[in-house]
Amino acid sequence: MAWLRIALAQLDLTVGDIDGNVALAQDAVRRAEAAGAHVLALPEMTLTGYPVEDLVYRRTFAAASRAAIDPLARNTGELIVVAGYLDHDGGPRNGAAVLHRGAVRARYYKHFLPNYGVFDEQRYFKPGTTVPIVRVHGVDVAITICEDLWQDGGPVAAAGRSGAVLVLVINGSPFEQAKSDYRRDLVARRAAEGGATVAYVNMFGGQDELVFDGDSMVIDPAGRLLARGPRFEEALIVHDLELSPATRHDRDEAHRGITVERILLSTDELDFPAQPVSGGVVEPLAPAAEVWDAVVLATRDYVAKNGFESVVLGLSGGIDSAVVATIARDALGADAVHVVAMPSAYSSGHSVTDAEDLARRQCLHYSLVPIGEVVDAFHLALKESGGIDGLAAENLQARVRGTLLMTLSNEHGHLVLTTGNKSELATGFSTLYGDSAGGFAPIKDVPKTLVFELARWRNERARMRGETEPIPLNTITKPPSAELAPDQVDEDRLPPYDVLDAILDDYVERDLGREDLVAAGHDAATVEKVIKLVDTAEFKRRQYPPGPKISPKNFGRDRRLPITNRFRDAAR
Numbered sequence: 097m098a099w100l101r102i103a104l105a106q107l108d109l110t111v112g113d114i115d116g117n118v119a120l121a122q123d124a125v126r127r128a129e130a131a132g133a134h135v136l137a138l139p140e141m142t143l144t145g146y147p148v149e150d151l152v153y154r155r156t157f158a159a160a161s162r163a164a165i166d167p168l169a170r171n172t173g174e175l176i177v178v179a180g181y182l183d184h185d186g187g188p189r190n191g192a193a194v195l196h197r198g199a200v201r202a203r204y205y206k207h208f209l210p211n212y213g214v215f216d217e218q219r220y221f222k223p224g225t226t227v228p229i230v231r232v233h234g235v236d237v238a239i240t241i242c243e244d245l246w247q248d249g250g251p252v253a254a255a256g257r258s259g260a261v262l263v264l265v266i267n268g269s270p271f272e273q274a275k276s277d278y279r280r281d282l283v284a285r286r287a288a289e290g291g292a293t294v295a296y297v298n299m300f301g302g303q304d305e306l307v308f309d310g311d312s313m314v315i316d317p318a319g320r321l322l323a324r325g326p327r328f329e330e331a332l333i334v335h336d337l338e339l340s341p342a343t344r345h346d347r348d349e350a351h352r353g354i355t356v357e358r359i360l361l362s363t364d365e366l367d368f369p370a371q372p373v374s375g376g377v378v379e380p381l382a383p384a385a386e387v388w389d390a391v392v393l394a395t396r397d398y399v400a401k402n403g404f405e406s407v408v409l410g411l412s413g414g415i416d417s418a419v420v421a422t423i424a425r426d427a428l429g430a431d432a433v434h435v436v437a438m439p440s441a442y443s444s445g446h447s448v449t450d451a452e453d454l455a456r457r458q459c460l461h462y463s464l465v466p467i468g469e470v471v472d473a474f475h476l477a478l479k480e481s482g483g484i485d486g487l488a489a490e491n492l493q494a495r496v497r498g499t500l501l502m503t504l505s506n507e508h509g510h511l512v513l514t515t516g517n518k519s520e521l522a523t524g525f526s527t528l529y530g531d532s533a534g535g536f537a538p539i540k541d542v543p544k545t546l547v548f549e550l551a552r553w554r555n556e557r558a559r560m561r562g563e564t565e566p567i568p569l570n571t572i573t574k575p576p577s578a579e580l581a582p583d584q585v586d587e588d589r590l591p592p593y594d595v596l597d598a599i600l601d602d603y604v605e606r607d608l609g610r611e612d613l614v615a616a617g618h619d620a621a622t623v624e625k626v627i628k629l630v631d632t633a634e635f636k637r638r639q640y641p642p643g644p645k646i647s648p649k650n651f652g653r654d655r656r657l658p659i660t661n662r663f664r665d666a667a668r
Contacts, residue, residue: 098234098341100262101373103133104333106310106325108301110401111145112157114164118143121179122171124332129175131334131373134232137264139299140180140242141190143168146268146299147306148182158184169195176232176361178239180266192239192266194230194359202228202359204239227251229260231360234341238263238292245286245296256290261339263290267298271309271390272648276327276380279311284319291317293337300328302397305642305653307390314375323375328389335375384553387546387646388423394644395538396427399511408510410497410531411435411462413450416539417515418571419551423538424513425458425566434461434510438497441468446570453568467496494530502533511535514641519544519593521640521651522600523626524633532640540643541650543600544593548572590629591622599626605649610665627665635659 105124109117121142128136140146143164144157151157161182168179177195182188183205194202204227229238238255245252245265252263263286269279279296287294293316300310312325312333323335381389399407407424411417417435424433437451448464455462471493478484484492505512514534516526518541526532539547551572555565575585576593590596599618602608603626608616613623637651638659649655 097338099336099338099369099372100135100233100235100237101131101133101334101336102262102264102295102314103128103131103136104295104297104312104314104325104335104375105136105138106298106300106312106329106331106333107139107142108330108397109139109142109145109299110301111148111303112151113145114143114160117145118164118168121168121177125168125171125175125177127332128177128334129173131332133175133334135176135237135264136178137266137295137297138177138179139297140192140266140268141182142179142266142299143181145303146180146308147303152182152188155184158182158188165193165195165200169193169200170198172196172198176230178264178266180241180268190241192241194228194239194361196361201361202230202239202357204228204241226357227255228357228359229255229258231358233364235262235339236260236358240265242267242269245282245294248289252286252290252292252294254290256292260290261292262337263287263292263294265294265296267296268308269298269311270306270645271328271386273383273387273646276309276311276386280313280315280321283313283315284321287315287317288319293317293322293339297333300330300393302394302401302644304398305645305650307394307397307644307646309386309390321377324377325375326378327381327386328393333375334373336369336372338372382553384546384549385557387542388426388550388554390646391423391538391542391644392427395423395513395536398536398642399428399432402511404509404511406432406434406508406510407513408434408436408501408504408508409513409515409534410501411437411451411455412515413437413447413454413571414576415547415551415567415571416517416520416544416576418450418454418567419547419554420513420515420538421454421460422458422551422554422566425460430459431461433458434463434504434508436463436465436501436504438465438467438500440466440471440493446574450568450571454566454571457564457568458566465500467493467500470496470500491527491530494527496530498527498530498533505535513538514540514643516540516640517542517544517547518647518651519590519597519600521637522604522633523590523596523629524636525590525629526636526640528636528639532636534641537641537643540640540652541646543597544576545597548593591626595619595622596626599623600630603627603630604655605647631657631661631664634661 107120144161172195183191189205192204229236238260240251295314297312299308309327314323325331325333501512512534514537517539520526551567558565614620
């Protein structure tokens, strides 16, 4: 048997920051060399960041990416580095370069860039795909990219049939709830199919609405998890593998149009060390913990990567703004978080006291800005035109608050955080240019019932650490209310949130129609009401700020319906 020490680098990359991304890659090279690794795998599109979206069509951008490969290669010695980058050869190419002894030894191109949720993807590989197999210390190692792993009988299988005993898969795989288990099962299936150990490396960090969670892993052909990296943080996973040495050169098989290209870089076999290095296996996170870490990381990176140093949000004393404030504090630190209570004539006394309590518990910058006189001034200005009442008067209060927050943003350079949740966004239960105003929406993809669960989980974590619970109990237990009318609660206009979220999950995530929703056990009248609310709120969702994707079907990136649309899924 031969052995190989591999290193998998989870890096937080920034789209377009080629120099910064190269610096991160060079640091990973130094650390891998210091750890005695033979092969280092960097994530997909390391040099450009990911996803680059329509930047792929700029030849100057692709040229800058390709040019950056050379200085990275010059810093390699005996360590073999596999780095993802963007190339342009008759069209955008998702590339992987093999770097060794100061030069580029091989390039592997995919024939398309994915763009579904991340990119629009043709979910197949094209005939003519050539997978490089690199011989490293007598071990045949194949190089593949992201979607190669998804395809039954695809490049991973072809590489294994051609004698590769290790397949490196470089990835930019965004987070979704419960995706970690799916990922592990997928890697295990491919390892078994190809008869090869699969080493899967993934980036971490936030990029607009996507958040990448790391979760790199190594799985052998028997499905055993040999090593697994942490979630939502930087890491270099170093692991020693005992592998079968290469025995022949003529096992290449053209499989479904896939061929292999062999590159001999280092043929001397090594004896397995007396004390092998293990990358260890990091235990998976609990469901609430992984969502919390995802939205915290997404918020931190969005703020930092877009040049902001602080954030501001309206703190109403309710559950949504309390959770967003706590996310911001965990992401940025208390000194960077400014919260503003803006009570109106209909705000309850506990709204202000709960907001003050939360700000005090978390040491946030707190301001009290009553809006009653401002709202009255608007009413006076509109008196000559007949005045306003009902919903228009309610929405005016929300718009005054949105205007004040945006003014504070202009004056002090804060990024405004929007505090709406997915249930409200789905049903249009928000005010355009009011509570929907802002630059980033941390819980945009978080249903209301999960917002409550996150609040309870975050308080429980504080208790376990001997810390002050960040969210007041009254904020969690009181009925949700927009407080825009006397004694108003959300359930005056919406079904109870546990009922609403169950219907939304089936209608939005699973695309069930009205009859299927009723057949699934939902009340027919409630289904009709919810469908109408969702279908008529698309124009609001199009104008909502970006926010981190945590579900398979978030609004904006995954689910976009025509705004002008007369189809209604009603009873036949």
